[in-house]
Amino acid sequence: MKKKLSIFFALLLVASMVLAACGGNNAEEPKPSDEGKQETPAKEQVLNLLESSEIPSLDTTLATDSVSFRVMNNVFEGLYRLDQNNEPTPGMAESYEVSEDGKVYTFKLRDAKWSNGEPVTANDFVFAWRKALDPNTGAEYAYIMYDIKNAEEVNTGKVPVDQLGVKAIDEKTLQVELKNPIPYFLSLLAFPTFYPQNEKYVKEQGDKYGLEANTTIYNGPFVLSEWKHEQSFQLKKNEQYWDAQTVKLETINFNIVKDVATGVNLYETNKADRVGLSAEFVDKYSSDKNFKTKTEPVLFYIRMNQKNEVLKNVNARKAIAMGFDKEAMVATILNNGSKAANYLVPEGFVKGPNGKDFREENGDLLTFNAEEAKKYWEQAKKELGKDKVTLELLNYDSESAKKIGEFLKEQLETNLPGLTINIKQQPFKQKLDLESKMQYELSFTGWGPDYKDAMTFIDLFVTNGAHNQTGWSNAEYDKLVKDAKTTLLSDLQARWDAMVKAEKILLDEAVIAPMYQRGSAYLEREYVKGIVDHPFGPDNSYKWAYIE
Amino acid sequence: MARYTLQRLIYMIITLFIIATATFFLMKLLPGSPLQNQEKLSPEQQKIILEKYGLNDPVPVQYVRYLGNLVKGDLGVSFQYDNRPVTQLIGDRIGPSAQLGFQALVFGTIVGILLGVIAAVRHNTAVDYGATVLAVLGISIPSFVFGGLLQYYIGVKLKLLPVAFWDGFEYTIMPTLALSVFVIASIARFMRTEMLEVLGSDYILTARAKGISGFGVIFKHGLRNAMIPIITILGPMAVNLMTGTLVIEQIFAVPGLGEQFVRSINLNDYPVIMGTTIFYSALFIFVIFIVDVLYGLIDPRIRLAGGKK
Numbered sequence: 038m039k040k041k042l043s044i045f046f047a048l049l050l051v052a053s054m055v056l057a058a059c060g061g062n063n064a065e066e067p068k069p070s071d072e073g074k075q076e077t078p079a080k081e082q083v084l085n086l087l088e089s090s091e092i093p094s095l096d097t098t099l100a101t102d103s104v105s106f107r108v109m110n111n112v113f114e115g116l117y118r119l120d121q122n123n124e125p126t127p128g129m130a131e132s133y134e135v136s137e138d139g140k141v142y143t144f145k146l147r148d149a150k151w152s153n154g155e156p157v158t159a160n161d162f163v164f165a166w167r168k169a170l171d172p173n174t175g176a177e178y179a180y181i182m183y184d185i186k187n188a189e190e191v192n193t194g195k196v197p198v199d200q201l202g203v204k205a206i207d208e209k210t211l212q213v214e215l216k217n218p219i220p221y222f223l224s225l226l227a228f229p230t231f232y233p234q235n236e237k238y239v240k241e242q243g244d245k246y247g248l249e250a251n252t253t254i255y256n257g258p259f260v261l262s263e264w265k266h267e268q269s270f271q272l273k274k275n276e277q278y279w280d281a282q283t284v285k286l287e288t289i290n291f292n293i294v295k296d297v298a299t300g301v302n303l304y305e306t307n308k309a310d311r312v313g314l315s316a317e318f319v320d321k322y323s324s325d326k327n328f329k330t331k332t333e334p335v336l337f338y339i340r341m342n343q344k345n346e347v348l349k350n351v352n353a354r355k356a357i358a359m360g361f362d363k364e365a366m367v368a369t370i371l372n373n374g375s376k377a378a379n380y381l382v383p384e385g386f387v388k389g390p391n392g393k394d395f396r397e398e399n400g401d402l403l404t405f406n407a408e409e410a411k412k413y414w415e416q417a418k419k420e421l422g423k424d425k426v427t428l429e430l431l432n433y434d435s436e437s438a439k440k441i442g443e444f445l446k447e448q449l450e451t452n453l454p455g456l457t458i459n460i461k462q463q464p465f466k467q468k469l470d471l472e473s474k475m476q477y478e479l480s481f482t483g484w485g486p487d488y489k490d491a492m493t494f495i496d497l498f499v500t501n502g503a504h505n506q507t508g509w510s511n512a513e514y515d516k517l518v519k520d521a522k523t524t525l526l527s528d529l530q531a532r533w534d535a536m537v538k539a540e541k542i543l544l545d546e547a548v549i550a551p552m553y554q555r556g557s558a559y560l561e562r563e564y565v566k567g568i569v570d571h572p573f574g575p576d577n578s579y580k581w582a583y584i585e
Numbered sequence: 586m587a588r589y590t591l592q593r594l595i596y597m598i599i600t601l602f603i604i605a606t607a608t609f610f611l612m613k614l615l616p617g618s619p620l621q622n623q624e625k626l627s628p629e630q631q632k633i634i635l636e637k638y639g640l641n642d643p644v645p646v647q648y649v650r651y652l653g654n655l656v657k658g659d660l661g662v663s664f665q666y667d668n669r670p671v672t673q674l675i676g677d678r679i680g681p682s683a684q685l686g687f688q689a690l691v692f693g694t695i696v697g698i699l700l701g702v703i704a705a706v707r708h709n710t711a712v713d714y715g716a717t718v719l720a721v722l723g724i725s726i727p728s729f730v731f732g733g734l735l736q737y738y739i740g741v742k743l744k745l746l747p748v749a750f751w752d753g754f755e756y757t758i759m760p761t762l763a764l765s766v767f768v769i770a771s772i773a774r775f776m777r778t779e780m781l782e783v784l785g786s787d788y789i790l791t792a793r794a795k796g797i798s799g800f801g802v803i804f805k806h807g808l809r810n811a812m813i814p815i816i817t818i819l820g821p822m823a824v825n826l827m828t829g830t831l832v833i834e835q836i837f838a839v840p841g842l843g844e845q846f847v848r849s850i851n852l853n854d855y856p857v858i859m860g861t862t863i864f865y866s867a868l869f870i871f872v873i874f875i876v877d878v879l880y881g882l883i884d885p886r887i888r889l890a891g892g893k894k
Contacts, residue, residue: 093621094667101621175637177622180630193633248669266677268751268840292750295844296835298733302741302748466617466853469624487625503627 082287082584084565087294087309091267095247097232098169101177103576109229110575111272111289114257116144116162116211117226121569121581123489125223129157129233129256130211139218139526140186146209149279151235152255159205161233167191167198169230178230181487184222186214218526221490228488228574258284258580268293272579285583301560310565314558316437319372327563330374332556334383334572335485336494339430339445339550343508345478347426351546353417357479358403358550360410361448367553370440374556379404381540382494383554386486386572389533395491398537402544403551407452414453427457431480433468438481441552445481472506483555486573491536492521498548509548514539593877597870604866605859609651612858613644619664619853638664651859660863661856665849671860675842681751682834682841686827688761693768694819700769701776702803705784716773723770729832732763736836749838760837764826771822772815779811813884820876824869 092108094100100109110118116130131147149157169176170191182188186202202214215222225231238246238254245252250264258280259272272289275281292308294300297315304312314322322328339357341348348354363377376384379401387395418424432442439462446458458479463471471477484504486493496502496518500510517539525532543549561568564585569578617623619640620631635641639650654661660671704716739759740748747756783789784807792802829843842861849857 091666093665096667099667172633173637175634177620177626177634180626193629244668247667248673266840268681268838292838293840294749294838296838299736299749299836299838302736305741306744306748308748308750464616464851466615466623466851470616473628504625 080584082285084286084289084579084582084584085308085310086289086291087300087303087312088270088291089293089295089313091293092264092270095253095261097229097234098165098174098176098178099247100229106229106575107577108261108270108272109232110227110257110571110577111259111579112255112257112261112275113229113232114149114278115226115228115232116146117223118580119224119227119569119571119574119578121567121578123571123573125227128227129162130226133223139220140215142213142215142222143206144211144213146211147279148209149256150277151238152260152275152277153235153238154277155235155238155254156208157233157235157256158208159211160208161235162211162231163203163205164236164239165232165234166203167201168234170201171198176230178228181225181228181230184215184217184219184225186216188216217523219490220526220529220532221488224489224574259286259289262288280580284580286579289579304560304562311559311561311568314373314560316370316372319558322558322560325560327560328558329561330556330558331570332374332376332385332554333485334386335483335555336378336381336383337481337483337552337555338378338381339552340472340477340480340482340507341547341549342475342478342480342506343548344475345428347417347421347423347428348478350417350420352413352420353426354547354550355403356410356414356417356453357449358410358547359406359413360452361445361550361552362405362407363552364405366441366444367556370444371437371553371556373558376554376556377405378551378554380551381497381543381549382491382536383486387489387491389537390529391533395537395540399540399544402541403547410452411454414456418455423455425455425457427459429459429461429478431468431471431477432460432462433465433481434462435465442481473503475506475508489573491533491540492518495536495539496522498543507548509546511542511546514542517542593874597874600870601863601866605652605655605863606648608859608862609648610644612855613647615850615853617853619855621665621852655863660860663849663857664854665852665857671856674845674857675860675864678829678840678842678845681839682829682843683827685757685760685764685833685839685841686823686825686829688757689764689768690819690823690826692761693765694772694815696765697769697772698776698808698815700773702780702808704773704777705780706803708781713777716777720770720773720777723766724774726766727832728763728767728830729836731766732760732833732836735759735763749836751838751840756837760833760839763833763836764830768822768826771818775814775818776811779814780807783807783811809883813880816876816879816883820872821869824865824872828865828868 088104090104092105093102094105095108097109097113100106114128116128117125118128120126127147129146129149130144133142133144135142146157146159151157166182166185168174170179170182170188172192172194179192183192187196187200188202190196191198191201204212206212219225233256235254242252247253250261250270253261255261255275256278258275258278260275261270262273263269263271269290269292271291274284274287278284294303297313297318300309300312301314301318303309341354341357343349363379367375367377380396380399382395384396385394389395389398418426430442430445432438442460442462446460449458450456468480472480472482484494484497497504498507498509498514499505499518500515517535521532521535521539525535544551565582566585567582569581570576571578618631618635620626620634623631626634632641639647651661663669663671663674666674700716700719704713707713736748736759739745746759750756784803789802789806792806797805829841831843831847833839834841834843845857846861846865848854849861
């Protein structure tokens with residue numbers, strides 16, 4: 038019996054060692070990516086990447102997600118595309134003329150071909166744009182075209198599609214009429230919803246268009262040469278592309294990998310050249326020479342419902358906005374290149390006619406300051422005649438949102454005496470619903486830009502705007518936004534100043550409590566060069582990428 | 586037998602109909618809309634798009650329309666994968682899931698039975714304890730931990746097998762192992778218990794008395810009777826395994842069906858929720874039917890009710 042027992046314990050010991058090995062994972066080996074050094078990087082122009090999901094769509098009028106947009110930006114091309122500096126550079130367009138009032142653009146198209154040999158014509162644009170706005174298409178990004186004359190009317194079914202302000206003068210000339218002379222129209226054209234589609238081909242394919250690699254035609258730097266659903270897809274250089282001499286990569290292999298740890302393991306075994314990291318991997322790799330971070334112009338903030346008696350009080354809002362340590366939040370919880378934000382319009386997103394970044398104009402507003410926050414809070418409590426306040430924070434079920442929710446609760450309850458925060462965690466869709474019905478008190482929210490202009494952030498909070506959802510209304514702010522969208526379009530500096538002023542009003546009244554600007558961390562092999570990350574629209578361009 | 590089968594078939598269709606109906610109405614209680622870009626759209630814009638998909642109609646109208654299409658075999662098109670038919674979506678993904686599930690099931694069953702039998706025969710010895718410890722570990726270690734460990738040590742450290750992807754048999758080995766751990770453990774436990782009971786029964790004693798070899802007794806007389814509860818758990822387990830497992834498929838980047846169900850619920854992709862539910866239920870009901878038939882084949886004492894009339 039003794040012997041049996043000892044064997045039993047020996048087995049237990051083995052088992053505990055197996056289990057302990059799970060824990061050992063993190064602690065024992067800080068030796069990432071040394072293997073990479075010994076292997077000579079292939080000079081072959083093949084890039085191996087991972088993608089986080091199957092491509093949801095190849096139909097430019099229907100796509101809504103970053104995976105689709107990323108593929109589209111590399112296999113299709115609009116009139117313009119974003120260059121290495123994120124400025125619009127001619128794509129299918131060769132040149133353009135604009136009328137004096139800035140409302141009529143006439144584009145001259147270059148000699149470019151679809152991958153089936155058909156020429157890209159002005160009609161391809163007319164067809165695709167009408168399709169996107171046709172209410173029967175149900176395009177979720179149709180609104181991004183609303184600056185075109187009659188676009189909104191077409192999309193809401195008030196006028197027929199042929200009334201849309203876009204026409205093909207001849208095969209190579211496209212005329213676009215705008216509702217307002219917006220200054221950012223060219224960069225808007227780089228967005229996939231504005232890409233062309235070949236009418237004849239799309240109609241031939243019918244329901245199958247965009248569903249397979251060989252039921253789609255391409256006009257971009259690459260073609261989709263292979264698509265194994267849910268598994269992998271492959272881009273090959275498009276020899277027919279008008280600027281094929283610039284494109285150096287021959288092949289880009291994408292494998293679909295949803296698990297971050299798996300991605301890291303694939304990177305370690307040289308199966309992937311670039312891989313995104315989540316917070317738990319950042320510590321392990323932050324000293325690696327291939328570790329990189331980027332900051333995106335996506336702002337996360339706390340929305341405050343002013344239908345709530347407490348949050349209607351400006352001092353209470355200021356107290357909340359200044360009452361939590363944003364630097365600690367980005368350093369300890371996110372830890373991935375995210376930046377503490379004391380603003381609405383993100384840093385490094387837009388420059389004004391004076392060449393200054395938007396952030397240089399207004400600087401930091403609502404910076405963390407525990408003492409100031411407490412003062413505002415005491416003031417608010419006095420005005421409200423309350424000693425104890427309970428607020429509910431509407432949150433959703435993503436990993437980082439959960440952690441940040443906990444952090445906010447702890448910080449605000451510590452810094453603002455008498456405040457209790459209850460966290461209400463909901464599925465993301467439910468959170469959106471509750472916000473739009475204004476059934477929340479505080480809510481964890483984010484916003485990314487739709488086009489390269491500060492207006493994409495500034496006009497969020499106009500009175501009764503669809504995205505306002507705070508109940509805030511300010512006549513001066515409304516007027517500034519309206520002017521910037523209409524009368525000031527002829528004076529871009531004045532327009533810029535108006536937007537700067539609008540942001541100041543918004544944050545002086547602490548309508549929102551800015552938290553952070555999103556960042557992301559990734560590993561990229563040293564032989565990978567020239568992948569361009571775009572801060573808005575599609576995330577990446579591989580047109581200029583190469584292997585060294 | 587034919588009448589019984591027909592009867593069962595009708596019950597199966599009714600069950601499926603009830604499941605489809607319940608799922609449809611429960612699904613409509615999910616908050617939010619199926620729009621992917623919901624946070625950027627104003628209520629009016631959302632309405633325009635939902636109109637196109639007939640989602641502004643009253644739920645009963647949508648239900649009747651859905652059933653009409655279902656009868657015609659049309660499961661609709663996905664919202665998240667624009668315009669892709671749900672049947673194709675399932676068809677593209679079921680292959681790898683089914684292959685992995687099948688491999689794990691076969692491997693796991695064989696190893697599990699062997700382990701269980703050995704434990705029962707060597708009852709109360711170190712071998713038995715070892716097998717029991719293994720079984721307990723197999724049931725209690727989550728498959729993602731085991732999968733992660735396999736991937737890290739065998740794939741990254743030892744470089745014996747590919748870390749992930751789906752490109753031939755060698756790519757299926759680690760996910761199969763990870764999946765089969767639970768199968769091995771469950772079956773070994775059942776097998777041990779059943780075998781012990783069977784080996785202690787009178788007819789085994791008779792068989793031994795007749796002078797049949799130990800091996801023959803165990804495999805010919807013992808195993809067959811001990812298999813009955815195994816068949817019971819094997820059916821549902823097969824369905825579970827072969828329709829894909831979220832975690833293992835994610836860890837090893839297997840292009841399977843596992844994630845679709847959860848994902849479609851999160852995204853309110855109604856046609857995919859319905860399609861995967863119906864597919865899963867149909868398979869489940871069918872397997873239960875097969876298990877019932879198998880009972881009769883394995884154990885003559887169990888005969889299908891109604892068959893003799």
